[in-house]
Amino acid sequence: MEVESKEWILAQYVGEGVPTSEHLKLRTSNLKITKDVLPDDHVMLRLHWLSVDPYLRAKMSSQQDGLYLSQFHLNQAVTTFGVGEVIESKHSGLSFGEIVIHPFAPVAEYCIAPASFLRKIDPDSGVSVLDYISALGIPGFAAWVGIVVLGDPKPGENVFISAAAGGVGVFAGQLAKLKGCRVVGSVGSDVKVKFLKEEIGYDEAFNYNVETDYDAALSKYFPNGIDIYLDNVGGRMLEAVLNHVNSRARIPLCGMISQYNKVWTEREGVRNLLNMVGKEVRMEGFMLASYMNRFGEFLEEMIGYIKQRKIVSEHKIYHGIESFLESFGSLFTSSNVGKVIVQVNKDAKA
Amino acid sequence: MEVESKEWILAQYVGEGVPTSEHLKLRTSNLKITKDVLPDDHVMLRLHWLSVDPYLRAKMSSQQDGLYLSQFHLNQAVTTFGVGEVIESKHSGLSFGEIVIHPFAPVAEYCIAPASFLRKIDPDSGVSVLDYISALGIPGFAAWVGIVVLGDPKPGENVFISAAAGGVGVFAGQLAKLKGCRVVGSVGSDVKVKFLKEEIGYDEAFNYNVETDYDAALSKYFPNGIDIYLDNVGGRMLEAVLNHVNSRARIPLCGMISQYNKVWTEREGVRNLLNMVGKEVRMEGFMLASYMNRFGEFLEEMIGYIKQRKIVSEHKIYHGIESFLESFGSLFTSSNVGKVIVQVNKDAKA
Structure with a gap:
């Protein structure tokens, strides 16, 4: 044939x-x-x-x-x-x-x-x-490495996730909730805000196209500061986050979707990295290939959540x-x- | 009296x-x-x-x-x-x-x-x-936390230190050498270049006021890339380093002397943080107060070096x-x- x-x-x-x-x-x-x-x-x-x-x-x-x-x-x-x-x-x-x-x-x-x-x-x-x-593919694994491995979440901590309604963000938020954290996401539309809060279980979410002063938005949604920021966008949002981090905050860098389509010299510079010194922030980029030795552990945990209906997919x-x-x-x-x-x-x- | x-x-x-x-x-x-x-x-x-x-x-x-x-x-x-x-x-x-x-x-x-x-x-x-x-005070302890604790140096690795002839840089370079690394420093004068190479034991050093294209300078002095960068200056030099990092490079942030005298919105933005994703770079700020539990260990190691005349002070x-x-x-x-x-x-x- x-x-x-x-x-x-x-x-x-x-x-x-x-x-x-x-x-x-x-x-x-x-x-x-x-x-x-x-x-x-x-x-x-x-x-x-x-x-x-x-x-x-x-x-x-x-x-x-x-x-x-x-x-x-x-x-x-x-x-x-x-x-x-x-x-x-x-x-x-x-x-x-x-x-x-x-x-x-x-x-x-x-x-x-x-x-x-x-x-x-x-x-x-x-x-x-x-x-x-x-959930068990690239976005789920990226969310797990970012939140569970590098984020090292503790109950009660404040977690912020950008591009939160995207492939990675949906699972990252749910994993952080399962670890006992308070979770807030940023997204590009009101539909997504509603989706995150009503379907995915985010505590809060905001539309960065409406709340365009990121600094003010983070002040509002993180009165107690940010302990973990899973960065999917880079640029201005990362800069704003660095003004709201708590001591010893972790910033796993998953990717920077706002920056991919520009040559690097045209990208938005982050001007307040000095805050990382005083707040002793750890920022760490990761690629999934380096964590394949933990893929089995990830699968076991995620399949468990899926079977218990603790993880929703969209x-x-x-x-x-x-x-x-x-x-x-x-x-x-x-x-x-x-x-x-x-x-x-x-x-x-x- | x-x-x-x-x-x-x-x-x-x-x-x-x-x-x-x-x-x-x-x-x-x-x-x-x-x-x-x-x-x-x-x-x-x-x-x-x-x-x-x-x-x-x-x-x-x-x-x-x-x-x-x-x-x-x-x-x-x-x-x-x-x-x-x-x-x-x-x-x-x-x-x-x-x-x-x-x-x-x-x-x-x-x-x-x-x-x-x-x-x-x-x-x-x-x-x-x-x-x-x-050596046993703030600069020596900062150098030790940066290089030994956060840098985690392995023999043969390539280490870059900015403000290398300053209080921290002089000890940081010597500690990295004692750990078996190749060490290069950036400084603001030819006198300091000579000082680092002849008195302190740096493998190489360059004057950033002469070699003003930092990218070209790092290509020249790090043909095999950078594994550890102890950042004392921030800004443009940090950005240049991110174009030369090896996989899993560590960047302890000790301070950013080039940036202290400016309000943050006027500071130099770092535009290529996306490189941290692909190269899986870890950048981490530190304050000495958080490492006081290791001050005794530091003193013991440094006093040992001083008595063996393995550490020079200036x-x-x-x-x-x-x-x-x-x-x-x-x-x-x-x-x-x-x-x-x-x-x-x-x-x-x-």
């Missing part, structure tokens, strides 16, 4: 700004679905779900931008964390119809993958497929492989609530 | 800039040298040596400036780390002629002090009185209590080599 498989390739590196159809192009190729084309210990996957994450922007950049990730290759498919179904197999451990996680899946409808990259999902585990992309689903460019651009416009996911196969089970 | 005692008082808080004679004024008062005026468990000291440190600037400020130290009181003597001689005593443990350290000594010729603040110096310890102010001595204002201003003009000290009593033994 031969199928048409569409995939998104990087046609041109991205300078400043959000990628457009000049940079990312949809390419169609014909693919033979047959065991003959597979190398040993490889499988053919029909992709079902793909994770759309801000860090991918760094891999499309024409210059080093602070994350130091390797660039995607030009004219090759961009890759991301995905879930697919085995449709052909040359590996004894993987059979037709099984559902697997592929951490470096091409943004495509079909792909060939080495079995060693893949992890089987147990359909009877009581955990949904989408949870594997969100997904913003874009439909069809064609929607990838739009879904990716949406990350930078503050238009989504929850984890952005592309549903590649419309019949896929969530 | 009655003596004239001169002391420096804070007449006016300092806004921007280096303090002048408008802010710090010399006051003369008459003091009775007699046991009668002493409360129980107090002594009268004739001060011999006073430590002149950049952090004192923060205590003279009209606004919070990032160190969050309590302000000096207006019209009262400013205080600093000092050494003096007991000339009257109402405490059984301290006798006439004994030499003591006073961590909060007024910048004065004489003072009354509670015995509980004071620590006796053993004149037969093989350690000079000046060492107690420098002092810039200003003479007479009158010189305090000039000596303090000199900290901010990059004009000194080594630890700045005021010799209050011209007959004091070093």
Whole structure:
């Protein structure tokens, strides 16, 4: 059998700004679905779900931008964390119809993958497929490393999370609540404020497009100061936070979405780092690859919460492989609530 | 007996800039040298040596400036780390002629002090009185906390130190060398470059007034990147360092002398903090008060080095209590080599 498989390739590196159809192009190729084309210990996957994450922007950049990730290759498919179904197999451990996680899946409808990259999902585990992309995937793990490992939360502490309604923020807030903290988030719309407070359990949230004086907002929402700030945005919000930190505050740096689309010399400078001296603040950047030795511990804790219904997920689903460019651009416009996911196969089970 | 005692008082808080004679004024008062005026468990000291440190600037400020130290009181003597001689005593443990350290000594010729603040110096310890102010005082302890505790140096690592010929930098560089690191410093004059390389044992040093492209200088002196940066200056140099850090680099923030005399909104913003994410850099401010539980460990290690002649000290001595204002201003003009000290009593033994 031969199928048409569409995939998104990087046609041109991205300078400043959000990628457009000049940079990312949809390419169609014909693919033979047959065991003959597979190398040993490889499988053919029909992709079902793909994770759309801000860090991918760094891999499309024409210059080093602070994350130091390797660039995607030009004219090759961009890759991301995905879930697919085995449709052909040359590996004894993987059979037709099984559902697997592929951490470096091409943004495509079909792909060939080495079995060693893949992890089987147990359909009877009581955990949904989408949870594997969100709560148990990159955003959940990032939230766990940021809050639990580097944040080291103590009951009663005050936690602030930016981009709080995004993929990471939703889980970060819930983890901090589960550790007994008071949690406040900043977001870009009133809908998200309501969502965080009513659906996710944040104690407070504010819309930075309305409360534009960040300093005043933080004074209002943190009368007792900030003990942990999970920074997802950088720039002016980070600067404002440094005026409200308590002694020995921790600032895990998860990413800086407000800064990704600018060259570094054009980014917003943080002028009050001296506050870190007097308040003995620890600021620490992290990349998930360095914490893979704790992935098992993370999974155990999060699966426990999910089964006890202590963690809620929120997904913003874009439909069809064609929607990838739009879904990716949406990350930078503050238009989504929850984890952005592309549903590649419309019949896929969530 | 009655003596004239001169002391420096804070007449006016300092806004921007280096303090002048408008802010710090010399006051003369008459003091009775007699046991009668002493409360129980107090002594009268004739001060011999006073430590002149950049952090004192923060205590003279009209606004919070990032160190969050309590302000000096207006019209009262400013205080600093000092050494003096007991000339009257109402405490059984301290006798006439004994030499003591006073961590909060007024910048004065004489003072009354509670015995509980004071620590006796053993004149037969093989350690000079000046060492107690420098290597074993605030600059030595700051260097030790920064390099040994927070820097966590490993043999072969590349260490960068700014304000390297200053009180902290001289000891920080030597400690890093003793831990097996390669050490490079930045300073404000060619004399200091020569001093660091020839007297202190730095592997390299550069004059930031000559090599004004900090990025190029760091490329040249750190072909293998920076593992530890002990930041004493903040601003542009910190930003340049963030373009040269290795994975998992540590940046202990000791102070930011280039920034003290400006209000925070006028300080130089650091625009490339995103590099901390990709390189997983840890930046941490520290205040010595929080590490006092390790002061004994520090003393033991440093006294060992001093007795083995593995640590060299360099002092810039200003003479007479009158010189305090000039000596303090000199900290901010990059004009000194080594630890700045005021010799209050011209007959004091070093």
